[in-house]
Amino acid sequence: MVFKIGLLGLGTVGTGTVEILLNPEGRHPLLSELSLHRVGVRSLSKPRSVNIPEYLLTTDLEEIVIDPAVDIIVELIGGLEPARSLILQAIENGKHVVTANKAVISRYGSEIFDAANQKGVYVLLEAAVGGGIPVIQPLKQSLGANRIHKVTGIINGTTNYILTRMKNEGADFADVLADAQRLGYAEADPTADIDGLDAGDKIAILASLAFGGRIKLEQVYCEGIRKVTATDITYAEKLGFVIKLLAIAARDPHATPEQDLLSVRVHPTLVPKVHPLASINDVYNAILVEGEPIGQVMFFGRGAGSGPTASAVVSDLLNIVAVLQMQEAEIVSPVVTHELMSCTHQHYCKIAPMEDLITRFYVRFLTKDSPGVIGNIGTCFGQHNVSLESIVQTGFQENLAEIVVVTHDVLEGNFHQALNEIKSLDSIDSIPSILRVL
Ligand SMILES: NC(=O)C1=CN([C@@H]2O[C@H](COP(=O)(O)OP(=O)(O)OC[C@H]3O[C@@H](n4cnc5c(N)ncnc54)[C@H](OP(=O)(O)O)[C@@H]3O)[C@@H](O)[C@H]2O)C=CC1
Numbered sequence: 450m451v452f453k454i455g456l457l458g459l460g461t462v463g464t465g466t467v468e469i470l471l472n473p474e475g476r477h478p479l480l481s482e483l484s485l486h487r488v489g490v491r492s493l494s495k496p497r498s499v500n501i502p503e504y505l506l507t508t509d510l511e512e513i514v515i516d517p518a519v520d521i522i523v524e525l526i527g528g529l530e531p532a533r534s535l536i537l538q539a540i541e542n543g544k545h546v547v548t549a550n551k552a553v554i555s556r557y558g559s560e561i562f563d564a565a566n567q568k569g570v571y572v573l574l575e576a577a578v579g580g581g582i583p584v585i586q587p588l589k590q591s592l593g594a595n596r597i598h599k600v601t602g603i604i605n606g607t608t609n610y611i612l613t614r615m616k617n618e619g620a621d622f623a624d625v626l627a628d629a630q631r632l633g634y635a636e637a638d639p640t641a642d643i644d645g646l647d648a649g650d651k652i653a654i655l656a657s658l659a660f661g662g663r664i665k666l667e668q669v670y671c672e673g674i675r676k677v678t679a680t681d682i683t684y685a686e687k688l689g690f691v692i693k694l695l696a697i698a699a700r701d702p703h704a705t706p707e708q709d710l711l712s713v714r715v716h717p718t719l720v721p722k723v724h725p726l727a728s729i730n731d732v733y734n735a736i737l738v739e740g741e742p743i744g745q746v747m748f749f750g751r752g753a754g755s756g757p758t759a760s761a762v763v764s765d766l767l768n769i770v771a772v773l774q775m776q777e778a779e780i781v782s783p784v785v786t787h788e789l790m791s792c793t794h795q796h797y798c799k800i801a802p803m804e805d806l807i808t809r810f811y812v813r814f815l816t817k818d819s820p821g822v823i824g825n826i827g828t829c830f831g832q833h834n835v836s837l838e839s840i841v842q843t844g845f846q847e848n849l850a851e852i853v854v855v856t857h858d859v860l861e862g863n864f865h866q867a868l869n870e871i872k873s874l875d876s877i878d879s880i881p882s883i884l885r886v887l
């Protein structure tokens with residue numbers, strides 16, 4: 450039996466997906482059970498790099514999701530609408546769905562998975578996080594025996610490319626961003642990448658899988674890389690760190706079992722050079738999962754791009770075909786979904802406020818070069834229980850002294866209270882950088 454695919458979108462990922470589907474030789478034999486039935490696009494006249502019969506193409510995407518002949522919808526148009534409505538309509542019409550759309554899943558996952566569970570269909574999304582890197586299915590299945598403590602990822606390729614080039618070339622953010630856009634890594638509107646929102650969508654999805662509950666996206670703290678300067682990258686290097694945009698989801702080790710609080714956040718971070726994520730460069734992604742009893746396990750590879758992302762899309766298709774075949778043979782019920790492939794959690798995870806986070810900080814001050822300034826800074830921090838690992842005057846910028854502080858693990862709320870007081874000291878000119886340290 451051949452199962453029919455309705456593909457929505459024939460852009461970067463859609464094209465990669467069709468390339469795999471049209472060249473099944475040497476891949477999994479189940480690929481021969483799939484056929485491309487319709488392809489929805491915005492423009493029929495656009496030249497395409499894959500050779501598909503013209504009659505498959507349509508601009509009427511709704512027609513595809515309600516077509517009774519279609520078994521599986523592959524949503525690769527991106528964005529929120531009409532993607533959300535098309536996915537829901539597909540589910541309503543009994544279709545399984547494969548999507549790479551982290552924006553839709555992180556915002557409307559509850560609605561989508563509730564609808565899918567009610568209809569007994571699957572919504573699979575391996576491509577939505579880490580592109581081609583298998584991380585969604587491993588969290589759902591292979592790591593299911595573990596209690597996960599922490600997921601730490603470099604899950605945005607554009608920002609990792611920018612930070613890598615800033616470090617290697619001493620270049621400034623704006624110059625490298627322009628290059629990233631010219632090379633096609635960053636979007637024409639790079640806001641979601643640069644401001645940490647894309648990584649925020651992705652860590653919300655990973656946290657939900659790792660900790661078995663839903664996540665409210667508005668509770669995910671997102672800070673991007675716009676304020677990271679070449680100066681900070683150089684100081685970080687001297688102190689033994691590299692700066693990376695990390696997405697972190699962790700159980701709060703200080704919370705009582707009844708509280709079971711999570712911290713879910715995205716921010717530029719000073720990562721010790723010996724840490725496994727410090728050497729992940731350019732557009733590569735990596736996700737480090739820590740749990741009991743597995744310890745540490747890291748997933749590394751290409752987090753974006755046509756072929757790698759399509760690899761994840763097609764792996765989801767294969768999982769669905771395998772189930773559909775068993776349903777056809779009446780080995781499994783067509784109305785009960787496989788627990789390890791569906792998303793069944795109902796409750797929302799409790800997210801701790803950022804003031805309760807315990808972390809180290811790096812902070813750079815510009816001050817008047819007057820006696821006692823280092824002492825005053827140290828005293829303010831001390832009065833708020835912020836213990837310092839190091840405080841050094843690193844040099845001068847014009848006539849201002851530059852002082853860099855690294856704290857021990859401190860309560861974020863205390864740190865900010867201390868900083869507010871420090872800001873009001875006469876000797877402080879400005880605080881150009883505040884970054885967290887892993
Ligand atoms: N690119 C990547 O490396 C990765 C992308 N993703 C995700 O994959 C998804 C697809 O991304 P990508 O392939 O890069 O996107 P593209 O912009 O390259 O392609 C989008 C496709 O969808 C079609 N389309 C968009 N809106 C509509 C609409 N309203 N009606 C009909 N057709 C529409 C476009 O048609 P037309 O061709 O006619 O313009 C195009 O074929 C997104 O959710 C993205 O976040 C995930 C991981 C990596």
Ligand SMILES: N[C@@H](CC=O)C(=O)O
Pocket residue numbers: 577580604605606607608634642647752753
């Ligand atoms: N814009 C994303 C692409 C894939 O999700 C990135 O840069 O990682």
Ligand code: NA
Pocket residue numbers: 575576577578579580581582583584585761
């Ligand atoms: Na993936």
